[in-house]
Amino acid sequence: MSANADVAAVLYEIGEILTIKDDRFRSRAYLLAAQRITSLTEDIHKVKERGELDKIPGVGKSISATITEILDTGESKVLEELRESLPPGVRQLMELEGIGPKNAMRLVEELKIGSIDDLEKAAKEGRLRELKGFGEKKEQNILQSIGDYRNKQTRFLLGAVLPVVDDMLAWIKDSPAILKAEVAGSYRRKRETIGDLDLLVASNDPDAASQRFVEMPPVDRVVSHGATKSTVFLKGHMQVDCRVVPPEAYGAALQYFTGSKEHNVKLRGISVKLGYKLNEYGLFMREGDVLVASETEEEIYAKLGMSWIPPEMRENRGEIEAAMEHKLPKLVELDQMKGDLHCHSKWSEGTMTLREVAEKALGLGLEYVAITDHSKSLGIAHGLDEKRLSEQAKEIEAVNREVKGVTLLKGIECDVKADGSMDLPDSSLRDLDFVVASIHSGFKNDEETMTNRMIAAMHNEYVSTIGHPTGRIIQKRKPYSINLDRVLEEAAKQRVSMEINAYPERLDLDDVSSRKAIEAGVTVTIGTDAHALNQMEFLPLGVSVARRAWLTAKDVVNTRSVKELVKLRRG
Ligand SMILES: [Zn+2]
Ligand SMILES: [Zn+2]
Structure with a gap:
């Protein structure tokens, strides 16, 4: 604030x-x-x-x-x-x-x-x-x-919930009574904010399983405790509902509790047409209530004549039709990400040295990280001018010589000025591998002004991608007015990418806009916008937005190798 x-x-x-x-x-x-x-x-x-x-x-x-x-x-x-x-x-x-x-x-x-x-x-x-x-x-x-x-x-940012879920599942799975456990609901669909958590557990010993659940270390208050359903509040007021089901009904429960509501309504309609009945216990023949499938989601979707649908797509946005034709896109995966394309350092407002960034990237299994500190007009952020940018380039080269197995790319998060011109001259931008152009001011301007400003920035031949393109901060600041259709049309023409900024409060572009980008023929770059070392772990958040947007590996620039990436430069 x-x-x-x-x-x-x-x-x-x-x-x-x-x-x-x-x-x-x-x-x-x-x-x-x-x-x-x-x-x-x-x-x-x-x-x-x-x-x-x-x-x-x-x-x-x-x-x-x-x-x-x-x-x-x-x-x-x-x-x-x-x-x-x-x-x-x-x-x-x-x-x-x-x-x-x-x-x-x-x-x-x-x-x-x-x-x-x-x-x-x-x-x-x-x-x-x-x-x-x-x-x-x-x-x-x-x-x-x-x-x-x-x-x-009780709506929490996905980024805040991820570590909580990791700890919870580690605790839950460390019990012999529990055969399988997953968090269903909006968490599994990776929505940008999460209400409460729906934990689903497969067990043949429901008493022991639910006992394990209510004894979790972060539990603050047990609201109800039963063999098949329990509810607790964690410290920090997050509500977790736990359902224990027999292993043979796990798939049906997982499908049911993952939602979304709209997806499930449509699916139940199709079931009825095929002579079935679908509920949280399984898929049944309408006549005689004979069980057809319940152990895995794959079987259920298969019996309905569909490919299995990744949870991130289950929003009734055309995925059911695509699954019936077996034409679902092959969604991009986290392990296809070769690098991070937005990262700050001590050179501007980050807290980490370039060497620390390189070593952290190695630990994360990345091949490259684009160092994109702020440019000079962001005085508060200690932005770089031409001179400091070229000094930084020397340090990047030194780190690249010393730390093997990872490449730091020379980049900048260059401020787009009010008239759409870049905050640094072409003579500086020309020497860089990757340029993120971002708008950080004038959020109250009208749509025409903001759109023209962004389009002007894309006409600079050194710009690789537009950073956090709508400027929204989840639950805090609305996107600034921008005509995204016009922006995307121009981005396609100029071959400029759009960023999915993976910072938990941003996730910008969001899922719907990212899908629009791809449909307009624009590629996407994912950047963590890390200002501290542990924030480099935000990459999965960006990937989850990409998956909700139906993006495949070829739509996401981060799946390219360093060599391919440098070839994408326009200038
Ligand atoms: Zn920024
Ligand atoms: Zn940034």
């Missing part, structure tokens, strides 16, 4: 608490100041350095002192004192849509409700209507808000 957003969040909170305290004048002042700072385009640190905080409209002397304190210490004494003065529970209830400070206060004081869980219980038992102004309708609305609140709270 930027400093501006941090400051605004503190001011909002102060304003909200003052509202409860009926200090209307001060409350309004803080809320207004928070709004002003949210819409401020300049970094607030700079305003402070100029000593002009109190010149921001709505920010007077005392609020400007609060802002200075937040920027200097990261905290605010005013806020701390106000928080202390609040009854516990009030602030939590205020998180709910439709519950203002006054009502939160009344619920706490008059009904002794101390948390959202308490409130849910009271609403379900119909106790809220004891409170004046609260009726049955309002209770229903509150339950709805609680549901929405939980949903919002």
